Amino acid sequence: MTDQPTYELVRGEMRPWTDYEGENFPAGGPVLTSVLADLASSVTGRVLVAGPTSADTVRAVAGEGRSVDLLVRGADDAERLGAELTGVRVIAGALDGLVADNPQPYDLVIAVAGVDRLTSYDAQRVSFADQLQMLAGLTTDGGVLAVAHEFDTAPASVLDARPEDQRHGDNDWRPVDTDTTRPVDHAGFVAAVRAVRAGEVDDLLLFGPPAAPRAAVNSRVTREAENLTDLLVAAAGATHRPLLAAPDEQVTRLVRVGRVADAADAALLIVGGRVAGDVITAAGDRALTATLAATGEPGWTSIRTSEPVAWPDARFAPGGSRDTAQPSETGRYVPAPAASEPSPLVTVEPSLAPSRVALSPTLHQLLRYAAATDDVPEFRRLAAEFGGLVETVPVTERRVLTTTTTVLDGGSVRPGLDIRAWTTTVSVDEALAAAFWLLQDAFVRARVRLPWPHHVRDAALTATWVEMAGGTADDASLARGRELADALSQAAPVVTTDLRAALADADAARRELGEAQGHIAGLERTIGFRDKQLRTREDVIRNLRKSPGAGLAASKSTGTSVAKLVKRTSEVRSFGELTAGVNRVVKRRQRQKQMRSKA
Amino acid sequence: MHHHNHYYGHSHILARYAGLDDRHPPRLRGYLQHGWNVADGYNPTHEFFDGAVRYVWSPRIAERGYALGRRNYTVVGAPWLYLQRLEPELGFLEDPETNRKPVEREGTLWFLFHGWEGGKIEGDHKRLIDEIRETEDGPVTFSLYYTEYDRPEIRNAYLDAGFEVISFGRRGFSYLGTDTEFLYKQLTAMRRHKRVAGNRLATAILYGAAAGCEIAVYGDPMMMEGEDPRFGGYARVQRLWPDLIGKDIDQRVAQQITREELGARYLLTPAEVRRTMFDGSNE
Structure with missing residues (x-):
């Protein structure tokens, strides 16, 4: 065993510090990794991954003759990554420290963790705009710059339950809101990037935790994005922020009026390069990339599945009380919320990817409208359509069917952008019960006006809908359906009990x-x-x-x-x-x- | 009051500055940074109690602490600067009573990186002496902390080399043995020397620069047993402040950095010190 350092040092490294554990997690996950792997495949030469980025994502960018430098600010992180990422030059320090070292320019500069996480308490005190300028200055003349930034005006940020001085945790050693050059919304971010780098900009709007988005939509398809509302709402709900209220309503309304950029939590701007696909969404540990059909029947086509990638926020743990000299004594006795492990009942099966998904609302949206307007006949018809779909899907396929991932296409219900599958055989009645339990939960949580009396809830309401869909709602299938619904909820965002x-x-x-x-x-x-x-x-x-x-x-x-x-x-x-x-x-x-x- | 606040007579100086009893200084409402370091101003294993304020010298220190998950920092500047305000003439005059002729600064006051009650330094003193002789033109006064001063093998090494060897006393521990004149003696000595040097960039070097001395940092930085590496050790100090390390450094840059590190812009007025730092429980 040798004691050779596994990383290099430039000015501004932080210690002790980590961007890879607890409250802080690196940028990555299936969606970002899929985007960056596509982007990197069109680039040869030198690549800089600036800021905390997951090892899986760095590996996806490396290879094919590219030489990758990874800049992180935590010295301990650099040491660990240096040992883990063979062939990658790992550097610990701040961006200005790297720039001071005058490195050779890079053909691709990636900063998906955002500009805020390129600085440190020992870095030069430079503004966001100057940091961005430094970052852009590291690219070659024809090089590609991919930089992400989170928006303070995003619904989940506006609804953050914490006072402003607590929102950035230990990262806020110099309050970020005091930097007037730091953009707070999409328009400001685009302007800031354009100010430092000319060229064509591909604009991906990110939904979910900015460092680990669950969905990305290219701004060129914002008109069609209304049909993705359920997907975007679910992604936005994956936030780790404690919320005053769920962001669902705001996201839905903004997407409906075409203000998708205002509904997004963050954006990834790519200057000088283009990403493949218009919609990238997560399905388990994989990403599904879809493109808007250029000709023929409108819809999402060219749907492909990425390789599995671990979620960087799988072990996210919220920070404790920081108001006292030491962490709260109570915190020693109240365990932090454990990260939820994916349920063994659910997996992803790439072969389930549909070849085309219609540009139409999800069944969930339609059922909601029908319920809220007391249109029980229409609700009954849609439920029956859904029952028909569940009935026709071969049991051996084990496809997970929920109302949020099925769309109405030409009068009949079809699978949407989803590749989840059960790991066990599920009967039609159980599948219907699982789907309607989830619908029931969502309606109750969102306080949708329902045409059924208030004492008809939970199993009674689910049973009613299962029967409308043509199934049999006996106690056993309802209980099994509950279990399956919980397995799907476990894989989905955690619902916060909010102020509203x-x-x-x-x-x-x-x-x-x-x-x-x-x-x-x-x-x-x-x-x-x-x-x-x-x-x-x-x-x-x-x-x-x-x-x-x-x-x-x-x-x-x-x-x-x-x-x-x-x-x-x-x-x-x-x-x-x-x-x-x-x-x-x-x-x-x-x-x-x-x-x-x-x- | 935490006993660290008494170190080097810090709380005594602040009490005097605030117009309070400086012989039995009142309780400070928290923890006063007692030395300069590359972290948040406190040692890595320092104990803290809920609700206590951390009085630190500079904003950079507070920022590092914030990133460690600690809060309640208040930047007040270094007690050394308060002492300089209190003693504008100390050491500058031959004798303030009888001979007010300004002292002519000469020679180098050399600080050996010191250990503490829990750790001793290890290094090649002979080689260091040779390097000092090669570097310094004038007379050299060697300042040893008592942990080294009381070790004859170290003290005699410097005495035998022909240096004057002094010690300013003890900082004290658990409220006992504090030489409350410690910093007064150090200020006097610094104001009589032209240059302050040491083998590590440490508190005394910054104090020297603040006292108007030229500064230099060179020689074997030596090792201290039990040195905690979690903040990056001396290697990090060297990377962060390369402008302050060397035999011949830019003194204007040194002055700027020193003012930042000691928090010269953040000094409080006496009334503010009374209000902010002392809670009046035993005034």
């Missing part, structure tokens, strides 16, 4: 409390009546006991009168009524007595 949901829950709790109080008042009133009734009867019985013969002496038939009196007494509804009755009887008797005495 909390406020709505509090409102519902207040309403229920008011209703319960009303119910109690009603019961009390009823009990009061009953109480009065009982007291009245008791008084009557007491009076009867005091003078058992008095009331009955004049009676023709004692037995009949007593029976009549008891019957009448039991019908008495109040004390006043009884008094009036008694008075009437007494007066009648008096009148009869007077008449007899006159006679």
Whole structure:
């Protein structure tokens, strides 16, 4: 074993520090890796990967005669990556430190982790614009620059539950918002890149955690992106930010009006190069790349699947409390949320990639509209169409079918951009139950107005829909469907309990409390009546006991009168009524007595 | 108050500056940086308590600490600069009472990188002496911290070389043994020398530059047993401040860097020190 250093040092390295663990994770994942591998394949010569980037992504960029330099700021990260990435020159330090070393220009410069992560506390204090200038200055004249940046105006950023001084964690040693040259939105970022580098720009809008996006859409297909709304919403929901509310609504509205760039969490701008495909989405640990059909029937075509790539944020752990001198004592006893492992029930199968996906809304969107507008017949029709699809898919194919990944194509439902498969055989009823459990969860979470009464939820609602789809909703298939739905949710973004949901829950709790109080008042009133009734009867019985013969002496038939009196007494509804009755009887008797005495 | 705040009489100086009792200085509301380093101003294993403020010398120090996940930094500048404000004449005059003639600075005050109570330095003192002789023109006064001063084999090596050997005292530990005149003596000595040099870029070199001396850093930086490498060690210091290392360096650049590192622009007024640093619990 030798102690040879595995990396080189330039000014500004950080230690102790890591961009690869806990709160910080490197740029990478299937979507970015697929894009960069395509991009690099068109480049020969020298490549600089600047900023924390996952080892898988660096490997995908390297090869085919390209010489790759990787710049990271954490010295410990550099040491580990140097040992892991053979053939890659790993450098620890800040961008200005590398520039000061005056390296030979690069044919491709990649900074997908963003410009913010190229600096350090020991770097020169230069603005974002100057950093970008430095980065662009490292490319050859005809070289390609690929740089990403996250937007503070993105829905997930605007809805971030943390105050501004806590949003960037330990990266905020110099508050990033104090740099006025740092763009906060897409337009500003494009302008900043154009200011340092002329040439054609390919513009990929990224959804999800900026360093590990779940979906990318080329800005040239923003008009068609409305049909990808469910996909983009799911990607945006994969954020690791604690949110005041889910970004779904904002993303949906912005995409609907064509403001896809405003809905995006980040963008990857490529100057001097072009990426393959218009839509790149993640399916498990792979990326699906699709292109908008140039001719013929409109739709996403040329759908291909990438090689598997690990997610760099799979072990993301949120930072603890930083307000105190030491991490919170409570934190020692409250375990950090464990990273969810992909469910063994779900896998990806590249052969399931469809050859074409229509430019039409997903079944989920259509079912939602039908439900929200009380159009149960339409809902029933769509559910039946979905049932038809599930029925026709061979059980041995094990294709996962959900309402968000199926589209309506020419009146019938077809699979969309998805290649997920079950690892076990799933019956039609179970598959329907899984899909409708997910739909039920999504509708309840989004508080969609539903035409079914509020007590018809969970299994009852899922069973209703399964039956609408032509399936049988017995307890066993519903339970199995729940299990399968959970397996799919596990692979999907974690849902945060947000402030909006909390406020709505509090409102519902207040309403229920008011209703319960009303119910109690009603019961009390009823009990009061009953109480009065009982007291009245008791008084009557007491009076009867005091003078058992008095009331009955004049009676023709004692037995009949007593029976009549008891019957009448039991019908008495109040004390006043009884008094009036008694008075009437007494007066009648008096009148009869007077008449007899006159006679 | 953490006992580190007493080191070198720092809290005494700040109390005096703030117009408080400097013999029994009141409690500081947190941790005062007591030496310059390449990290966040504290040693890697320093203990901190919740709610305490970290009083550091410069923003760069606070930024490094922030990146370590630590918060509650307040930049106040180095106590050394407060002492210089308090003692504008100390050491400059032959005798402030009887002879106010300015002292003519001469010679070099040479600082051997010092160990501490938990670690001793190891290195080739003979070779260092030879290099100092080759480099320095005038008389050399050798400053040893008591950890080396009390080791006869080290002290005698420099005495035998013909250098004057001095020690400014002890910084103290756990509130005991602090020489509260430590920095006063050091300031006096520096103001009487033309040049301050050492074998490592360390606090004393920056103090020398702040006291108006030329500075130089050369010779075997020596090793200290138990030196914690997690902040990058002296190699990182050399990479970050190459302008301050050498026998003949640009003194104007050295002055600029020193002002930054000691936080000259961040010094507080006496009232601010009282309000910001002392909580008045035992005034």
